[in-house]
Amino acid sequence: MSEMLHYDFMRIALVMAVLIGLTAPAVGTFIVQRRLSLLGDGIGHIALTGIGLGLLTSTSPVLGALVVSVLGAVAIEVLRARSRSGADVALALLFYGGLAGGVILTNANGGGSASLQSYLFGSISSVTVADLYVVAGLAAAVLAIIALFGRELFLLCQDEEVARAAGLPVRFLSVLIAATAAVTVVISMRAIGLLLVSALMIVPVAAAQQLTRGFWSTMLAAMGVGVLSAVSGLAGSFQYDLPPGPSIVLLALAVFVLAVGGGSVVRRRRARAVAAGDAVRAGQGAETRVDGEAEVLRG
Amino acid sequence: MTAPPPLAMTGGLVRRDGREVLAGVDLRVAAGDVLAVLGPNGAGKSTLVKALLGLVPLAAGRAEIYGEPPARFRDWKRIGYVPQRLPMGGGVPATVREVVASGRVARRSRWRPAPFADRAADRAAVDRALKAVGLTASARDSAHLLSGGQQQRVLIARALAGEPDVFVLDEPTAGVDAGSQAALASTLHELARDGRTVVLVAHELGPMEPLITRTVELGHGRIVREDAVREPLGRPA
Numbered sequence: 001m002s003e004m005l006h007y008d009f010m011r012i013a014l015v016m017a018v019l020i021g022l023t024a025p026a027v028g029t030f031i032v033q034r035r036l037s038l039l040g041d042g043i044g045h046i047a048l049t050g051i052g053l054g055l056l057t058s059t060s061p062v063l064g065a066l067v068v069s070v071l072g073a074v075a076i077e078v079l080r081a082r083s084r085s086g087a088d089v090a091l092a093l094l095f096y097g098g099l100a101g102g103v104i105l106t107n108a109n110g111g112g113s114a115s116l117q118s119y120l121f122g123s124i125s126s127v128t129v130a131d132l133y134v135v136a137g138l139a140a141a142v143l144a145i146i147a148l149f150g151r152e153l154f155l156l157c158q159d160e161e162v163a164r165a166a167g168l169p170v171r172f173l174s175v176l177i178a179a180t181a182a183v184t185v186v187i188s189m190r191a192i193g194l195l196l197v198s199a200l201m202i203v204p205v206a207a208a209q210q211l212t213r214g215f216w217s218t219m220l221a222a223m224g225v226g227v228l229s230a231v232s233g234l235a236g237s238f239q240y241d242l243p244p245g246p247s248i249v250l251l252a253l254a255v256f257v258l259a260v261g262g263g264s265v266v267r268r269r270r271a272r273a274v275a276a277g278d279a280v281r282a283g284q285g286a287e288t289r290v291d292g293e294a295e296v297l298r299g
Numbered sequence: 300m301t302a303p304p305p306l307a308m309t310g311g312l313v314r315r316d317g318r319e320v321l322a323g324v325d326l327r328v329a330a331g332d333v334l335a336v337l338g339p340n341g342a343g344k345s346t347l348v349k350a351l352l353g354l355v356p357l358a359a360g361r362a363e364i365y366g367e368p369p370a371r372f373r374d375w376k377r378i379g380y381v382p383q384r385l386p387m388g389g390g391v392p393a394t395v396r397e398v399v400a401s402g403r404v405a406r407r408s409r410w411r412p413a414p415f416a417d418r419a420a421d422r423a424a425v426d427r428a429l430k431a432v433g434l435t436a437s438a439r440d441s442a443h444l445l446s447g448g449q450q451q452r453v454l455i456a457r458a459l460a461g462e463p464d465v466f467v468l469d470e471p472t473a474g475v476d477a478g479s480q481a482a483l484a485s486t487l488h489e490l491a492r493d494g495r496t497v498v499l500v501a502h503e504l505g506p507m508e509p510l511i512t513r514t515v516e517l518g519h520g521r522i523v524r525e526d527a528v529r530e531p532l533g534r535p536a
Contacts, residue, residue, distance in 0.1 A: 034390075151401060151404055151407075152404055157390075161380070162380055163404075164353075165354060165467075166375055166404050167373065168405075205391065209391055209392055213441040214394040214396075214397055214441075215397050216397065218391050218392060
């Protein structure tokens, strides 16, 4: 463990892993709530075209990916709002176009399969301090958006009609959440790779909700799982010379499997506690709190 | 000049797949009314209340909320909408309290960030709403694990938490146990006494029947019958 801290790129990559582990599941909580678990995948496909454009115009691949994936995310929201049924196929077309276009553009640039591979599955040996600043800035922006608009986004993801009847700018918030997901894809692509990026948005949330009862506690637990799997996956990939993205994702999946097991135990215990609590309430006519879970209440 | 009514519709027409779901409806909901919208399945009851709030676009005619078309209406904290059911299960769990607290969102100024919100007032309103529907003890439970009737009470509490002047409830009694129906009736009674305006879509009225001041019956997208049943209970808010 201490050996890898001797390398500059590993120190940078570890800080990056913490940032990715925090942001991806935080955004993912809203994405799962909206039942758009595959949104991140689609944006990842589209982002590849951005990378190709960035390489081709010899600007920055990250900037290209950022611009194209945010535009793609906005397009997805517009399509979804237009029609539910037509959107499905339109989205698929957008995704395939993005992936195919990205591969062609990267090749046209003479990038070849090695550089393509590093974008698709992640590569951390080449990260620089400048990359870290970009990722840190974007991660701060994503977390700030969640802090500022969290309650509105929560209601939107619960029920779009109620959100509209509460006077919320539904279209703006929908685009905001998709654009935030796009930014998260760009943040994570360096370490995890575009094909697996959305796993870190979804898997930690799926793991956390086995054990939690509330939305904000799910988000916090998912962020914990995200950091844990990103950091240890990165360390493991350094130790055993494995690609970082798949290592991180497999670790997150392992946590999920453990959480499913733990969740069934917790639920059984809770059911017993509730039954006991009901008996107490029925006997004394008093309200008793039976749970010990810390409630995460947001202002 | 008299104040504009909370909800009004003139010649409201809604088409879906070429069929007229709402075929020219005129309706005026006065402040303090407890209006029941009745009718068989597919008569257009839900469409009517959604169109009143601008959630379903009108192909012709106009809807007004306090005298403004829904697209221009800004004072949404005066409106509390209770949809037909909790679109939950799967997704991410949320506690009863979290769902109810989200009803306060319309009370916040749009660009005032969460950290500066008036937490004490929010908390008090959420506590009152939970108490009103009898769910105080379940505040920390996952909402999607509750029974259908209890979930319906969560949705009503969410609207109550926003402390609106107008409540629009879409089938609050559908598939709801007797206990929850009674809880709903007593909540409505308090609202009516406070002079709030209530629009209620229902199949059958059950224990809420004594509270209703007006009924409108829909059939095939038209109003087929209108009755003024009794005087409002409270002074209009």
